[in-house]
Amino acid sequence: MTTPLVIGNWKMNMLASEACHLAQSLVDMSVDGVDVVVAPPFTSLYAVSQIIKNSRLGLAGQNFHSETKGAYTGEVSLEMLKDVGCGYVLIGHSERRQLFGESDADVNKKVHLALHMGITAVVCIGETQEQRASGETLSVIETQLQQGLVGLSGESITHLAIAYEPVWAIGTGLNATPEQAVEIHKYIRNFLFESQGFSKKIGARIIYGGSVTPENCKELLREEEIDGALVGGASLNFESFYAIIKSSLEP
Numbered sequence: 001m002t003t004p005l006v007i008g009n010w011k012m013n014m015l016a017s018e019a020c021h022l023a024q025s026l027v028d029m030s031v032d033g034v035d036v037v038v039a040p041p042f043t044s045l046y047a048v049s050q051i052i053k054n055s056r057l058g059l060a061g062q063n064f065h066s067e068t069k070g071a072y073t074g075e076v077s078l079e080m081l082k083d084v085g086c087g088y089v090l091i092g093h094s095e096r097r098q099l100f101g102e103s104d105a106d107v108n109k110k111v112h113l114a115l116h117m118g119i120t121a122v123v124c125i126g127e128t129q130e131q132r133a134s135g136e137t138l139s140v141i142e143t144q145l146q147q148g149l150v151g152l153s154g155e156s157i158t159h160l161a162i163a164y165e166p167v168w169a170i171g172t173g174l175n176a177t178p179e180q181a182v183e184i185h186k187y188i189r190n191f192l193f194e195s196q197g198f199s200k201k202i203g204a205r206i207i208y209g210g211s212v213t214p215e216n217c218k219e220l221l222r223e224e225e226i227d228g229a230l231v232g233g234a235s236l237n238f239e240s241f242y243a244i245i246k247s248s249l250e251p
């Protein structure tokens, strides 16, 4: 059985004191059988890492530069994230793609770096409303996977997760239905393990993101194809994030 993965993406929210407070509540909840990860803003990573260091809670960076060091004012390298305790990184979140021009080629460079450094790459993919309406969803997903994962062989992959996040569902309150999510998760699974021939032993998890709430998480997470959730808004509050974490453990 796959251990569910539930990630809280805090985006550009919470000051360090608030981030530490929430991290402490999550450490105190002591839930087994699910990998819970938080992705605070850069400014809180170190402080949060000190709070979670003897716990099962994981730490993720929300982004990093694809170069390893140098004159890139305002940027953060993957080694810096690893240094403050990140075992996971989000790559290619739709907000990075849409607002900051991140391309599939950038995603690919970052995935290689992360896997090379033994950090779990959480690669985010998903279609816009227009692409869904014009029947392009599967081809968009395939292109993002193909270009984002180019050059990876089954052996080079240690840890990988794919987050299917339809752009129209992010922060809108409009989640994908379980049927819509399952269709895409199956497609992704087939791409990884059949078309690309990645070994199932790598334990790549395929998680869903986009307006996941305590109300809709049960029907989504009960689907066998959905290995967990990438949660934005509902991860900023302990009660709602905890409810989602608990749901990931229900049969």
Ligand code: PGA
Pocket: 009, 165, 169, 170, 171, 172, 173, 209, 210, 211, 212, 230, 231, 232, 233, 234
């Ligand atoms: P949301 O964000 O849960 O607020 O829709 C999800 C995400 O952007 O990862």
